Amino acid sequence: xxxxxxxxxxxxxxxxxKTYKLYIGGAFPRSESGHSYVxxxxxxxxxxxxxxxxxxxxxxxxxxxxxxxxxxxxxxAYNRAQIVYRIAEVMEDRRPQFVDAVRVSEGLNAARAxxxxxxxxxxxVWYAGWADKVTQVVGGANPVAGPFFNxxxxxxxxxxxxxxPQESSLLGLVSVVAPVxxxxxxxxxxxxxxxxxxxxxxxxxxxxxxVPGGVVNILTGTVGNTAPWLASHMDVNAIDLTxxxxxxxxxxxxxxxxxxxxxxxxxxxxxxxxxxxxPGTGRLTNFLEVKTVWHPVGL
Amino acid sequence: xxxxxxxxPESRAIVDIKGSYGLFVNGEFVDGSGTAFKTxxxxxxxxxxxxxxASEADxxxxxxxxxxxxxxxxxxxTGAERAKYLYRIARIIQERGRxxxxxxxxxxxxxxxESRDVDVPTAxxxxFYYAGWADKLEYSGYxxxxxxxxxxxxxxxxxxxxxxxxxAPALAAxxxxxxxxxxxxPLTALLFAEICQQADLPPGVVNIVTGAGATGQAIVAHPDxxxxxxxxxxxxxxxxxxxVAGTDKRVTLELGGKAANIVFDDAPIDQAxxxxxxxxxxxxxxxCCAGSRLLVQESVADEVLxxxxxRMGTLRVGxxxxxxxxxxxxxxPMQLARIKExxxxxxxxxxxxxxxxxxxxxxxxxxxxxxxxxxxxxHRIAREEIFGPVLSVLxxxxxxxxxxxxxxxxxxLSAGIWTDKGSRILWMADQLRAGVVWANTFNKxxxxxxxxxxxxSGYGRxxxxxxxxxxxxxxxx
Numbered sequence: 059x060x061x062x063x064x065x066x067x068x069x070x071x072x073x074x075x076k077t078y079k080l081y082i083g084g085a086f087p088r089s090e091s092g093h094s095y096v097x098x099x100x101x102x103x104x105x106x107x108x109x110x111x112x113x114x115x116x117x118x119x120x121x122x123x124x125x126x127x128x129x130x131x132x133x134x135a136y137n138r139a140q141i142v143y144r145i146a147e148v149m150e151d152r153r154p155q156f157v158d159a160v161r162v163s164e165g166l167n168a169a170r171a172x173x174x175x176x177x178x179x180x181x182x183v184w185y186a187g188w189a190d191k192v193t194q195v196v197g198g199a200n201p202v203a204g205p206f207f208n209x210x211x212x213x214x215x216x217x218x219x220x221x222x223p224q225e226s227s228l229l230g231l232v233s234v235v236a237p238v239x240x241x242x243x244x245x246x247x248x249x250x251x252x253x254x255x256x257x258x259x260x261x262x263x264x265x266x267x268x269v270p271g272g273v274v275n276i277l278t279g280t281v282g283n284t285a286p287w288l289a290s291h292m293d294v295n296a297i298d299l300t301x302x303x304x305x306x307x308x309x310x311x312x313x314x315x316x317x318x319x320x321x322x323x324x325x326x327x328x329x330x331x332x333x334x335x336x337p338g339t340g341r342l343t344n345f346l347e348v349k350t351v352w353h354p355v356g357l
Numbered sequence: 358x359x360x361x362x363x364x365x366p367e368s369r370a371i372v373d374i375k376g377s378y379g380l381f382v383n384g385e386f387v388d389g390s391g392t393a394f395k396t397x398x399x400x401x402x403x404x405x406x407x408x409x410x411a412s413e414a415d416x417x418x419x420x421x422x423x424x425x426x427x428x429x430x431x432x433x434x435t436g437a438e439r440a441k442y443l444y445r446i447a448r449i450i451q452e453r454g455r456x457x458x459x460x461x462x463x464x465x466x467x468x469x470x471e472s473r474d475v476d477v478p479t480a481x482x483x484x485f486y487y488a489g490w491a492d493k494l495e496y497s498g499y500x501x502x503x504x505x506x507x508x509x510x511x512x513x514x515x516x517x518x519x520x521x522x523x524x525a526p527a528l529a530a531x532x533x534x535x536x537x538x539x540x541x542x543p544l545t546a547l548l549f550a551e552i553c554q555q556a557d558l559p560p561g562v563v564n565i566v567t568g569a570g571a572t573g574q575a576i577v578a579h580p581d582x583x584x585x586x587x588x589x590x591x592x593x594x595x596x597x598x599x600x601v602a603g604t605d606k607r608v609t610l611e612l613g614g615k616a617a618n619i620v621f622d623d624a625p626i627d628q629a630x631x632x633x634x635x636x637x638x639x640x641x642x643x644x645c646c647a648g649s650r651l652l653v654q655e656s657v658a659d660e661v662l663x664x665x666x667x668r669m670g671t672l673r674v675g676x677x678x679x680x681x682x683x684x685x686x687x688x689x690p691m692q693l694a695r696i697k698e699x700x701x702x703x704x705x706x707x708x709x710x711x712x713x714x715x716x717x718x719x720x721x722x723x724x725x726x727x728x729x730x731x732x733x734x735x736h737r738i739a740r741e742e743i744f745g746p747v748l749s750v751l752x753x754x755x756x757x758x759x760x761x762x763x764x765x766x767x768x769x770l771s772a773g774i775w776t777d778k779g780s781r782i783l784w785m786a787d788q789l790r791a792g793v794v795w796a797n798t799f800n801k802x803x804x805x806x807x808x809x810x811x812x813x814s815g816y817g818r819x820x821x822x823x824x825x826x827x828x829x830x831x832x833x834x
Contacts, residue, residue, distance in 0.1 A: 195498075198822075200803070200805040200806045200807070200821055201805050202801075202803035202805055202806050203482065203803055203805075204801070204803070206798070206801065208803070208805075208806050210806070210807050210821065210823065215811075295812065306603060307603075309603065310602050310603025311602075311603075313598075313602035313603060314599045314602040314603070316598075316602075317595050317598030317599045317602060318595065319767065319812070319813055320591070320594065320595060320598060320610065320612070320812065320813045320814075320815060320816065322816050347792060347811050348792065348807050348809070348818050348823055349786075349791070349792055349793070349794065349811075350792065350793050350794070350806055350807050350808065351786045351793075351794045351795075351796060352793070352794070352795045352796065352798055352801050352806070353782065353796040353797060353798070354797055354798050
């Protein structure tokens with residue numbers, strides 16, 4: 059997002075451009091492949107170079123997500139709620155930056171981009187509150203016909219690969235990442251390919267919001283470069299194919315690859331949904347496993 | 358002084374096995390167009406009946422019947438009326454319980470005391486439980502709209518009970534079904550078809566098509582099936598997940614397991630030994646959630662093993678219809694070959710094999726209750742599902758090590774914990790990546806209690822409110 063400004067003395071100042079990198083294990087590496095790609099704004103004008111994530115980057119991200127899983131899923135729901143709420147706080151603080159990023163990425167006017175950012179922040183607040191409520195909504199005691207204590211509780215599925223939507227670069231991104239992590243999963247996220255910049259800025263927010271490294275890992279680049287490796291990765295437990303909306307053949311191939319280790323699959327919709335609608339609880343419960351514990355009752 | 362058991366055979370006069378069976382489509386028995394196959398009594402190798410094989414065209418006819426019944430009758434009926442049909446079915450299963458139990462033991466090889474005391478009453482309970490949901494779906498959290506036609510494929514280890522797990526929630530939610538029983542155990546499903554007739558269930562609501570893998574594949578791949586429910590091996594489950602990829606079909610899979618049954622040094626040893634025996638020898642070990650890996654704390658390993666061996670010596674292996682029998686016949690020669698192969702691998706890999714002395718009948722398919730000691734995590738008998746009466750014994754020192762070993766498997770269906778310390782039970786239960794955790798008990802099932810796996814043991818839950826999710830449009834899987 060190059061801008062020209064003038065110094066107080068009136069001479070032109072050369073702006074310092076930002077390097078957009080990946081976010082893996084809490085760090086911001088370049089792609090190990092050394093590749094980057096050109097990101098244009100909605101009108102086709104050059105914005106920046108972004109890192110083009112490779113197969114190796116995807117594998118590194120899975121490793122980081124797996125490493126982060128025991129700690130993150132072991133935290134109290136209250137603590138996860140606070141951290142997700144904290145993401146919203148930090149985003150609010152950097153609101154102008156996000157408005158700008160959404161404006162240029164999605165070709166919206168400033169007012170509309172502002173509303174999108176507001177919705178994204180509000181969505182995080184909404185999901186934050188779910189951390190310590192979903193267990194009671196989904197789980198419960200089961201009245202078995204015998205002298206047993208019997209309780210079902212939801213637990214996070216594990217490492218979830220998330221193909222973030224291609225069009226909604228921030229609200230869509232937040233809407234698919236928040237429900238995955240708030241319940242204790244860790245995520246490897248493929249950002250929108252053409253509109254990756256809000257995702258990188260979001261990663262910078264995550265890095266400063268008490269979210270432990272590895273809980274969310276963000277890969278920029280094309281879905282074709284990384285998604286097949288995530289879909290077939292034997293240490294990924296689930297995959298959300300939302301970002302493959304509108305490409306049913308690709309989505310079917312990814313679902314087929316995901317079957318190899320019986321990943322839980324959230325299928326791609328026919329077209330990208332309207333992210334401003336009430337999200338419901340589906341994205342939360344997709345990546346939960348119900349565990350049922352029995353114990354005898356007696357003296 | 359020892360007491361010998363006198364034979365106490367259950368009479369098979371109560372069952373009337375026909376010479377041949379057709380398919381149950383649209384409320385009637387019809388001929389199949391595939392090649393008929395035989396079902397045998399695994400305890401005697403006696404041929405029980407010829408059963409029709411459903412071809413692709415037969416499956417298509419069944420799906421069309423189910424579709425018609427769904428759109429014209431079953432989805433339009435009030436939940437309260439559907440409930441009454443399900444209550445009727447539950448009652449008929451109870452009334453004909455002895456007959457069903459005997460037939461199940463004859464076709465499957467399981468001891469009559471298990472079919473009589475577990476399979477049949479639990480199957481009836483499932484219908485009774487889900488009957489009550491039919492007119493209360495708005496409280497389920499998954500909406501009130503059925504999916505349509507459910508294609509269901511079930512295994513041979515609990516033939517009628519798995520049928521009940523599949524059909525009861527599907528019908529309660531307003532779906533109609535095409536169900537395929539396993540090719541080695543079709544008879545109780547065909548008896549269930551008669552029960553549907555007795556209950557005056559509208560034609561096409563339940564269709565039973567018999568056959569082997571090709572018939573199952575035809576159901577799974579049929580374009581007008583809205584939902585696939587499968588219980589069986591992880592290999593077939595994987596193939597099903599690939600078949601439905603790219604379709605709108607909803608899927609639930611209940612697959613294999615390699616459960617750890619973990620015994621701590623403070624466990625009540627006699628109870629734990631009963632739990633170990635129940636965990637692996639119940640139903641000849643033909644149980645997806647069987648406790649096939651015993652993890653015993655090193656300090657009590659010798660004592661547990663000694664008492665376990667003594668208890669295994671008292672297990673009565675033999676005639677499934679004898680009321681004193683603890684361990685029945687292996688369901689099929691194919692399964693027996695699979696068990697023998699893995700047991701040979703266990704020996705070849707250096708584990709120590711032990712079985713109590715026991716006389717096995719000369720006819721039929723039998724395998725003695727067996728345990729292996731000196732098993733490491735790398736051994737195939739510690740990694741692969743044997744699906745037979747074979748226990749692999751491993752040891753551990755600390756709770757953390759027990760958790761690591763228990764979770765060191767691509768499966769995640771069930772686990773057992775034996776300890777007197779409450780806080781340790783809860784900590785272990787948290788750490789184990791398995792869908793069902795039995796603490797100080799094992800192999801307990803109830804229609805109100807959700808059952809299903811983590812990881813490669815499949816996805817979705819059967820039983821309880823959660824079991825409705827798979828059959829309603831607002832559910833996720």
